[in-house]
Amino acid sequence: MITKRIIPCLDVRNGRVVKGVNFEGLHDVSSPVELAAYYSDAGADELVFYDITASFEGRALFTDILRETAGQVFIPLTVGGGINTLEDFDRVLRCGADKVSVNSGAIRNPELIGEAAKRYGDQCVVLSVDAKRVDGQYRVFAKGGREDTGIDALEWIRQGIDRGAGEIVLNSIDTDGVRGGFDLEMLDAVCSFADVPVIASGGAGCIEDFVTLFQSIPRVDAGLAASIFHFGQVAIPDLKRVLRERGIPVREERRKTF
Amino acid sequence: MIAIVDYGVGNLFSLKSSLARIGADCCVTGDAAVLENADKILLPGVGAFRDAIQKLRATGLDETVLRQTEKGKPLLGVCLGMQLLFDKSFEYGEYEGLGLIRGTIEPIPVPDPVRYKIPQMGWNSLHLIGDHPLFRFIREGDYVYFVHSYHGCHCEESTIATTEYGVPVTAAVARDNVWATQFHPEKSGNVGLAILRAFAEN
Numbered sequence: 329m330i331t332k333r334i335i336p337c338l339d340v341r342n343g344r345v346v347k348g349v350n351f352e353g354l355h356d357v358s359s360p361v362e363l364a365a366y367y368s369d370a371g372a373d374e375l376v377f378y379d380i381t382a383s384f385e386g387r388a389l390f391t392d393i394l395r396e397t398a399g400q401v402f403i404p405l406t407v408g409g410g411i412n413t414l415e416d417f418d419r420v421l422r423c424g425a426d427k428v429s430v431n432s433g434a435i436r437n438p439e440l441i442g443e444a445a446k447r448y449g450d451q452c453v454v455l456s457v458d459a460k461r462v463d464g465q466y467r468v469f470a471k472g473g474r475e476d477t478g479i480d481a482l483e484w485i486r487q488g489i490d491r492g493a494g495e496i497v498l499n500s501i502d503t504d505g506v507r508g509g510f511d512l513e514m515l516d517a518v519c520s521f522a523d524v525p526v527i528a529s530g531g532a533g534c535i536e537d538f539v540t541l542f543q544s545i546p547r548v549d550a551g552l553a554a555s556i557f558h559f560g561q562v563a564i565p566d567l568k569r570v571l572r573e574r575g576i577p578v579r580e581e582r583r584k585t586f
Numbered sequence: 587m588i589a590i591v592d593y594g595v596g597n598l599f600s601l602k603s604s605l606a607r608i609g610a611d612c613c614v615t616g617d618a619a620v621l622e623n624a625d626k627i628l629l630p631g632v633g634a635f636r637d638a639i640q641k642l643r644a645t646g647l648d649e650t651v652l653r654q655t656e657k658g659k660p661l662l663g664v665c666l667g668m669q670l671l672f673d674k675s676f677e678y679g680e681y682e683g684l685g686l687i688r689g690t691i692e693p694i695p696v697p698d699p700v701r702y703k704i705p706q707m708g709w710n711s712l713h714l715i716g717d718h719p720l721f722r723f724i725r726e727g728d729y730v731y732f733v734h735s736y737h738g739c740h741c742e743e744s745t746i747a748t749t750e751y752g753v754p755v756t757a758a759v760a761r762d763n764v765w766a767t768q769f770h771p772e773k774s775g776n777v778g779l780a781i782l783r784a785f786a787e788n
Contacts, residue, residue, distance in 0.1 A: 329711065329750055330732075331709045331710070331711075331729065368775065373708075395599075398599060398600060398603065399599075400603070402775055402776075403775050404731060404773050421597060424597070424599045449634075450705070451705055451733045494705070494707070495707070523699070523704075525703060525707055549703075550708075581776060582724070582725075582728060584779075
């Protein structure tokens with residue numbers, strides 16, 4: 329049976345993971361390579377690297393780090409942040425990314441979704457959407473959630489899928505950082521029509537939030553979170569054990585045989 | 587030496603890295619002479635069948651792969667690289683494959699498209715059929731990573747693993763020295779590495 333995926337997200341700036349992490353046994357807690365290997369061993373099903381670098385030098389450093397990580401971590405890697413052109417897709421795919429997530433770049437130029445899907449396949453294009461309730465509507469926000477675009481989020485997602493997005497990451501600004509659980513209402517609205525995988529993001533505070541997510545909305549495919557994994561509030565092996573006990577299918581990793 | 591066929595399709599970085607990780611000597615090549623001298627051949631591929639088979643034929647490497655496998659050289663097809671080995675694909679038309687595995691490539695006939703989205707994208711468990719050496723380091727029920735909308739049909743005699751996605755889906759096939767997986771072993775964590783190791787060491 330296909331499993332629900334658990335996805336840690338790492339914010340990378342100038343080649344280092346920001347939002348410091350604190351794990352025993354990690355030599356360098358802000359090394360993306362070490363942290364990625366740690367999560368992979370812990371049973372993460374996929375990793376998202378989000379490049380929050382603003383400078384050209386930082387971007388070059390990011391691709392070096394990505395290449396090094398992809399050379400050592402053998403689970404799917406998604407890369408987001410600063411993806412505005414097909415050249416950006418190419419740059420990160422050549423370094424070992426499997427999927428590329430677009431957000432503001434697609435708002436500025438919606439054609440990017442279709443062009444990338446045509447060149448690299450739908451499965452490669454992830455549409456990441458930051459959405460927030462405004463005047464009784466789900467509204468798309470750009471620039472890391474700072475700017476109201478006025479675009480209706482459900483309509484934007486529907487169009488994105490039509491253009492060829494192979495997966496949706498729905499980040500609710502309303503629940504993000506609150507740790508009171510995922511935005512079930514918003515996720516349900518998207519899952520009611522989306523025929524591509526939907527990844528829930530924003531709001532996870534404890535293991536029970538993931539149980540509630542997958543039990544309330546069976547069509548959600550994955551749960552994404554950052555700080556609760558990084559700060560150790562939720563350990564992925566514990567999370568997966570509880571999900572399994574509650575009847576939610578999750579992958580079990582095997583020990584190395586080499 | 588395992589030679590990964592480079593015919594301009596797909597991301598070869600991860601395959602190369604994962605073979606390096608298990609200590610296998612490997613190279614990425616579009617050179618027929620290198621494929622001829624290699625001990626084993628790995629045929630990758632992502633994207634659409636038509637583009638891939640056209641590119642493979644345009645390089646002439648289809649002939650090299652066929653000649654080498656006829657001589658008994660071990661071949662591993664991965665993802666679309668598996669589909670290319672079949673007689674025929676019905677993805678956006680009807681296209682001839684390499685004919686190394688009897689059968690056709692057809693859409694996954696999901697009974698409930700609301701519950702089972704297409705493509706199948708994610709981790710699913712393997713049901714092993716028989717006792718194939720490709721799986722000697724893994725167990726029934728182990729999870730591997732899939733990304734595909736089409737799968738092998740009418741290939742029961744070659745099927746060595748299936749996965750359940752509303753219907754049984756062909757996950758791996760083998761005939762003599764020609765082995766292939768629909769899933770991505772290079773993206774399937776320790777289980778995937780154990781599968782690549784079985785190919786490398788066989």
